[in-house]
Amino acid sequence: MKLPIRFAVLTLLSVSALAATAAPLSSDQQALHVLDRLGYGPKPGDIDRVKHMGVERYIDSQLQPESIPLPAALSQRLSTLDASNASAGEVLSEFLAVRKVANDGDDAAKQKRREVVGKIVEQNAEARIARAIDSPRQLEEVMVDFWFNHFNVYGGKGLDRALIGSYERDAIRPYVLGSFRDLLGATAKHPAMLFYLDNWLSTGNDYQARPFRKGAAQGQKAKATGLNENYARELMELHTLGVDTGYTQKDVTELARMLTGWSFEPRELARNNRTFRFDAQRHDMGDKEWLGHHVGAQGQGEGEFALDVLAMHPATARHLSYQLAQYFVLDNPPPQLVERMSKRYLETKGNIREVLRTLFHSPEFMAAGAVGAKFKTPYQYVISAARAGQMPITNVRPLLGALNQLGMPLYGAQTPDGYKNTEAAWLNPDALARRITFATALAAGRLPLNKAAGQDNNVANAPAATAAEPPLDAKTLLNTLGPAISAKTRATINNNPAALRAAMVLGSPDFMQR
């Protein structure tokens, strides 16, 4: 009895060893893989372009996005989005003005508020989606999504409706491939984060707000009279060290004390675009004992010290490396790869670009077992479909609607841990049917993607007779996607009526994954 079992084990071993070593990816597969992982999948002709350039060179150029010019049409489009280009203060000023009028006004004032807030929200979404689809700096866009999600702020909470665009543009985007410490500091000081996780209200325990201090916002003063540990906890648990890395409740409270006074004043932000203010009067001047450090009173310096320590902590290196490897390689990332990335992180003092270079040039990243192994998130699915179809899009509302339907509204993650990117989180019976519904509407040209905003209302389910766009061509799609669609799937598609084929490509099991 022993012999056959051992024989079976040997056979299994040799088969899996064969799969790992003896099946190098074809150049088409390699090109597709980098397009799927460093970006949102191929546009027509992309696979050939990457092959021509060489996969290694493509990776290196994506790591230097400043070297890749944006197409004029995209730059032109982005430049017309006033609300998304305005400073945080300007947008907040407009937001507060309509809110004030609407609060004690009539229906017309409320309507005006809806319009203004709607314009702000839509322009931010349009800027994000237009770039994700059309920017040739695809890795930059992927990293904006990754880091925004890592430092998630919910766009539907109070003032954050107005501040979220600036948050992404000013606190996330400039740092996505730079130093993690800079990124951490920018998010810590941005009013969107200060508001979202309540640190703007956190004060030393003996602070008493003076009732008529000049220039202070009434609401904030009334509420800010003590410690709030919300941000301090998520800063360690989510943004840096990761949960279960040895800190205690006392460390959370002490860090919250160190960060007291890190705040902003809405009125001052609206008037002078002053996005951050350290308020020494709110700061807890006592000594703190935090993560084994004795911290004497240094005002704002205590928080800066905390960010320095957290950014360079080995637990942070591991936590970030794990998350990056999970996002770019496998849901359960190879431990050796995470280890090498952590090492590189610490060697380069938290240089994100260098950590990613280690990742993209690793054998684990290019292994056959990694290709197609990630189930697309709804965002990745929708953006990749728009790229593959390359239809002109002037109205992003149908895409935003699809993201809502699929459970991943843009700027809509309510909790600070953001959205997950694993198959377990997103693959469910209903999700497949909903994706197929979107694919069918998109492929048939039933989404009003080329209408001026405001002309559409829920046309996703409209009958084909009101077609807004020409339908997509299945052959072009199949050429664009190359080895993403298997021979078996292609055969099934070809056995079905021509009118269904484009929808079948985008709704296929093969296109659900990257």
Next chain:
Amino acid sequence: MMDRRNLLKLMALTGSLVIPVGRQAWAAVGDDSQATRRKLVVVMLRGAVDGLNVVAPYGDANYARLRPTIGLARPGQDGGALDLDGYFGLHPALASLQALWEQKKLAFIHASGSPDATRSHFDAQDYLESGTPGRKSTQDGWLNRLLTVLPGTATPTRAISIGPLMPRILGGRAPATNLAAGAAGTKQSILDRPQIGSAFDQMYQGSDKYASAYQDGRDAHKEIMTASMQDEMQAANGGAPLPNGFPNDAAHLAKLMRNDPKIQIAFVALGGWDTHANQGNGKGQLANRLAPLGQGLATLAQGLGPMFDDTTIVVMSEFGRTARQNGNGGTDHGHGNVMWVLGGGVAGGKVYGDWQGLGEAQLHEGRDLPVTTDFRSVLAQVSERHLRLSDQQLVQVFPAMPAANPGLNFLRS
């Protein structure tokens, strides 16, 4: 777009009115409907609801001291708690549940929760859903494990969740279904068009990775559509839809459960309970969340009709909050919380649990309620007495359970 009413008309015209046939088909599955007669609904409040303001110990002098501005006023005062037993009072926004309390179909288990000490939302929710506190490697959720041991036939709609994602608690090898909230949950699918459905059926049958998810989705959709269309005919003269989110979904859920006897387990998660600032007292942010929750639960109880006698509803949250209010009129992450149970078999009208009080010495780490009842003891009682699981089956659902808690008897045996 073809709405459901038009669709029904069309089906009537073409003679393909399937509903009465469906009714008879169900009547034929007598054994299964017997096996699935006892229902369980789990409502999860994500973000750690402030249990000390849900069931407030107004009889403890420390309560008002620790919560000078957010504490509920005493019963009888403006915005005051609704008295439960002379010591505890219910949040006034939950007035819709008072009748169930008086009918003794609602009980609470105070100072209950997870024995794991974490105050991370995400870990604590994970443990509440996996049913294995402290162990992160558990792949499946306890509701899914429960499905694997319940008698009767497994179908994709035996357990349903309302929401766009499959929750952790239902993840695992037994099939389960998630339905969109609101009207979208019972909308026609593009796959209902025969040609399109058949094309995608062919394509997904050959998929190693996605075939079963796809097929479960197709089967569940058919079943839910039948149940909801039948419902629309019955409720043609029904009342106006309820104002917002949960009450609406609860009404919908009740109708689905009444019309599809295969549905045995349901799960709903509601967010927005992480009140670090400005949570309010009898009115305000927390009250605004609790009101639709209470209305929804009352609607569910009422909408289930006689089926409510065979139903247990459990409301739970990952942990409680600090006993003392913070400087911003809110509360930070704490520990022990209150679990709610509703149903025909509940020995209600009583606050259960080992309540220690709010004195400095009684508080856990000087800040929050100690957990004196393991949440698994509550869920185990529901599994044993209500769903009739054997000891061996119970161990599969809740491995490494603490010893039974003999004083806890909130369900009539």
